[in-house]
């Protein structure tokens with residue numbers, strides 16, 4: 047329905063009721079966007095391709111196989127959560143880009159600790175910070191890794207940028223998804239122990255997240271090579287480290303006192319993400335196999 051004159055939301059609802067409009071119109075227009083039923087959004091996630099690993103071409107071959115499957119998989123776009131190449135091997139970026147061409151979808155990368163920011167900016171994207179919108183979702187990508195450390199770092203400048211982006215999302219009534227290579231979530235032994243330590247921005251990031259928790263869907267990370275590993279103690283916000291497209295290790299976390307979850311699948315693969323009303327569905331697809339390992343997570347009820 048189009049109206050020539052601006053109409054307040056309440057007046058519009060009233061007139062919609064008067065016009066005998068159905069429940070759908072009421073639901074769509076009476077509630078703030080953040081509380082609306084979400085239309086389904088689906089996309090693909092890859093991470094830790096490590097091209098040039100051990101100076102062999104196995105990683106490149108695996109990447110080409112993965113790219114061919116990503117081309118066939120349904121999804122509006124692809125997120126690559128870092129460690130595109132291994133050990134900053136610059137010639138590998140061109141090989142990565144050759145594989146990326148096969149996908150036929152937009153791929154948004156972030157650097158990992160193996161991707162010096164200077165090389166990432168030269169070969170993949172000049173501005174590392176990236177915000178993009180897809181339907182009702184605003185995706186925020188930053189580089190929280192450093193080549194000299196396995197830990198994550200979120201600087202005051204990055205926090206300011208994220209804060210401004212969150213404010214834009216609030217204004218536009220969008221949901222938020224954060225992508226950064228290193229998990230923010232504390233993960234002591236038996237886990238990796240690699241995260242954004244309190245002295246390196248963890249406290250400040252979580253303070254920002256707290257303010258936007260109701261509109262945040264998840265924090266997406268790579269870095270761990272532990273298959274699909276996640277934590278939901280900040281539910282409904284989910285914190286997830288995605289499976290590497292090159293290799294994953296089974297740290298037997300399910301049998302140990304480690305919080306969160308770890309799917310029993312460790313082959314190289316990618317993940318199909320579907321977000322629909324109240325559900326975040328992750329389907330971890332090992333490359334070259336038919337059956338994904340899936341995990342369903344609850345989102346804030348709407």
Ligand SMILES: [Zn+2]
Nearest residue numbers: 129158159269
């Ligand atoms: Zn890494």
